[in-house]
Amino acid sequence: MTSNFTFLPTGPLLEGRVALVTGGASGIGLGMATAMARYGASVVLACIRTETGEPAAATLRAAGLDVRCIRCDVTVTDDVFSAIATTVEEFGRLDCLIHNAVAGTFTGAGPITEASLDGWRMLVASSLRASFDCARAGHAALQKAQGSLVLLTSAAGMEGSAAIPLYGVVKAAQRTLAKGLAAEWGPDGIRVNSVAPLALTPAFDTAIVADPSLIKRLEASTPLGRIGDPVEDIGPVAVFLASELSRHVTGQTLVVDGGGFRGL
Secondary structure (H helix, E strand, C coil), X not given: CCCCCCCCCCCCCCCCCEEEEECCCCHHHHHHHHHHHHCCCEEEEEECCHHHHHHHXXXXXXXXXXXXXXXXXXXXXHHHHHHHHHHHHHHCCCCEEEECCCCCXXXXXXXXXXXXXXXXXXXXXXXXXXXXXXXXXXXXXXXXHCCEEEEECCCHHHHCCCCCHHHHHHHHHHHHHHHHHHHHHHHHCCEEEEEEXXXXXXXXXXXXXXXXXXXXXXXXXXXXXXXXXXXXXHHHHHHHHHCHHHCCCCCCEEEECCCCCCCX
């Protein structure tokens, strides 16, 4: 499914800044990357499949944006360190690191007693352990730039989920990690926040095919009455967190889902 919303403006707000987005080849990751590039940032899409990431980067470059693609499997520690080192080497800095990639979201669906151990391990590796690796690998560059680390979480990590309980567990852990890092890294001048989005993505489209009533149920439970767009709705939040506009915001979770979750 696609959105008809096309009102996101552009400008130099992030000019001179460098952002790296894991899982940036599609969906919410690409939406955030696109928005930041429109505001002047040089953006690196770190993705496991360059066959999808490079065409996405090429499309944005054709629109006059400074976007590169590098391969990075976030479940491999060396890949995470290499992606960040390559970004800093090429651009000379790193201002915003967004860990968005997650594998096996629906692998752990259903009752815990029926969950796949391999699915659980993949969720931990791509979400929680990769957040740990991103933090370790990115700290020095982010401190030098007085930058921003953003971890993608979910309402499932705040209220739990009977449908995807394992996903909720790792997303809760990421959110707690972000809060701890915000306290630890505040003196270093690094801001650390979480974003809990809900938007139309290829994975969302697949879920709708499996359950056609899903989107109507979600829209009915969303005060704004629609599901978000990765670029127009989630993207501006990434721009905000990557810019000086959020200079006094850290340790927070920004829920960007049209009001469906209101528990904070």
